[in-house]
Amino acid sequence: MSRSINEVAVAALSRREHSILEIRRKLKLKSFEEDEIDACIEKLINNNLLSEERFTESYINMRKRRGYGPGRIALELQERGIDELQFGDFLDRNNPDWHDVMRQQYCKKYGNRLADDYAEKVKRAKHLQSRGFPLDWIFKLNSMDLDEY
Known part of the structure; x- marks a missing residue:
């Protein structure tokens, strides 16, 4: 069973802080679509999980x-x-x-x-x-x- 984009992003952020560019690169490597990545990053920022x-x-x-x-x-x-x-x-x-x-x-x-x-x-x-x-x-x-x- 593959993990959702949010699960992948939150798992990465639970290990250490990341920049937006780093999260974007990690999600691209997992073959997520650009619009999915943009939406996920926006959600992470709005929930204060991702902070540059x-x-x-x-x-x-x-x-x-x-x-x-x-x-x-x-x-x-x-x-x-x-x-x-x-x-x-x-x-x-x-x-x-x-x-x-x-x-x-x-x-x-x-x-x-x-x-x-x-x-x-x-x-x-x-x-x-x-x-x-x-x-x-x-x-x-x-x-x-x-x-x-």
Whole structure:
């Protein structure tokens, strides 16, 4: 017996928050029709089961806990159909917590010692940049004692 479109959508949402684009993709994969998908999404939104605001906040917190920076998270949110106007407030790049996340990520990978030679500094900077931290933050981190940062 196959599940209804509402059952499929609610089952996905019961596991974690989703963006509208993610739910749309999952329902398309299950071969539901476009008009069915649109109606289902509208119903989920109206019943407050699907919320891009909740998804955005949840996603940012989850990725931040895993050591990713604001640049990478912003890109991932855009890939999931969230517009920068929707996540700008949640992804406050001026929040000092981001610097703590970057320092923790650095220490987790490299310990409490800064790189001595240029090649190692470049390698470490590339790692932090790939995790979504801005270069100016990385350069500032590389130029001072980790405890001061």
